[in-house]
Amino acid sequence: MKLGAMNSPSADVLTELRSLSAMGFDYVELTVEKPYASPEILRRIRDKILDATHSLGVQLLGHIPWSFELGHPYQQTIFPYHQSIGVAQIHGKRIEEAIKTCHELGIEKVTVHPPILTAETRRSEGRRIIRQFEEAANIFVSTAKSLGCTVLIENLDEYAFTMSDFEELFAEIPELGFTLDIGHANIGKLENNSIEYLRRFRKKLHHVHLSDNLGGYGDLHLPIGAGTIDYAKIMKKIKATDYDETVTLEVFSRDKSYLQISRERLVQALGIRKKRSLRQHRWTHRSTRS
Numbered sequence: 001m002k003l004g005a006m007n008s009p010s011a012d013v014l015t016e017l018r019s020l021s022a023m024g025f026d027y028v029e030l031t032v033e034k035p036y037a038s039p040e041i042l043r044r045i046r047d048k049i050l051d052a053t054h055s056l057g058v059q060l061l062g063h064i065p066w067s068f069e070l071g072h073p074y075q076q077t078i079f080p081y082h083q084s085i086g087v088a089q090i091h092g093k094r095i096e097e098a099i100k101t102c103h104e105l106g107i108e109k110v111t112v113h114p115p116i117l118t119a120e121t122r123r124s125e126g127r128r129i130i131r132q133f134e135e136a137a138n139i140f141v142s143t144a145k146s147l148g149c150t151v152l153i154e155n156l157d158e159y160a161f162t163m164s165d166f167e168e169l170f171a172e173i174p175e176l177g178f179t180l181d182i183g184h185a186n187i188g189k190l191e192n193n194s195i196e197y198l199r200r201f202r203k204k205l206h207h208v209h210l211s212d213n214l215g216g217y218g219d220l221h222l223p224i225g226a227g228t229i230d231y232a233k234i235m236k237k238i239k240a241t242d243y244d245e246t247v248t249l250e251v252f253s254r255d256k257s258y259l260q261i262s263r264e265r266l267v268q269a270l271g272i273r274k275k276r277s278l279r280q281h282r283w284t285h286r287s288t289r290s
Contacts, residue, residue: 001239001270002026004248005259006063009037013045014052021056023260028058029248030107032098033065039101046104053106061207061246062102062110062149068095092136096143103147109207109246110144111152111179112137114161114169130165134172141175152207154179155197157187157217163200170204178204180238183211183250186229187219194234202241210235210266211250223251223258224265232269239270 004027007016013036020028031037042049053060068091095112102110115133117126137151144151153169153176155161170176178201185194198205212227213220224231235247249266251259 001244002059002246003263003266004029004061004246005263006248006250006252007031007037008252009033010035013037013042014048017049017052017056017058019256021058023256023263025263026058027061027246029061029063029111030102030105031063031065032101033067039097042101043104049105060102060105060107061248062098062105062107064095064098064110064112066113068092068113089136092140095136096140099140099144099149099151100147103144103149108148109150109152109177111154111207111209112140114153114156114165116156116160117165119159130168134169137169137173137176141173145175150177150206151175152177152179154181154209155184156181157184157189158193159188163197166201170201176204177206179207179209180205181209181250182229182231182234183209183213183219183221186213186215186227188217189215192229192234195237198238198241202243205243206245208238208243208245208247209250210247211252221250221252223253224249224262226258231266235266235269 003025005020005023005025006029007013007020009031013030017028030042032039032042049060099110115129117129121129137153141151153166155166155178166178170178178197180194180197180201182192182194185197186192210224210231211220212222212224212229212231214222214227220227247266249259249262251262253259
């Protein structure tokens, strides 16, 4: 497996690349969002990013902000003299823009989020919102495919977007892949349901997010081992299915030593005997410069 980490969008991108590479990560999952990693900024420093990834021997993945809500029900602007444009349409365009920016950086896997459905929203507008999301996703997945990118969708907690919702979505959009978020699979549950996601969607699985939390409804992004998730058991189950792709540690702390400790614990759990050599195991760098 290839191990990665996520940059902080509140920090300088190039500094983050150097810092995470120095910890031994194979790749950085780039959050394409403000304040310092928006599509506009990333395009402006594109050549510097490509130089850095090439010299450091790291690859990039893409991550679209959760706040881009494609299931948003509001359809009118606050200005009556403007043409009515829904929030979902605006966010859909921003996702397309982010995917195109990822392509310019040589990124081939991009993770997005499903709509967040509360119990009341599901009862009153659930079918319409899911259908609206499917229509929007068809568009940006098609755009990504034309650029050679794969779009993956990650699970939230089981109440916000259920496994049945995922089954319908994958049937509607066969090109859409799956990111298993082990931390999210622990929210609102007495027992982490990552294994059930794995059983039902293994053929779609192309990426994993890993962090810890205390269950309940807090997506805390704790260092692994600091919460209630039996990450070693889950990761061994994933490995047993011959999964050998990417795993991103989503450990968010100002003190990056917690991220380093989490990486060491994951390496131990996966039975990786020694630190991967960036020179010997460098991914092929696909430059997109003109």
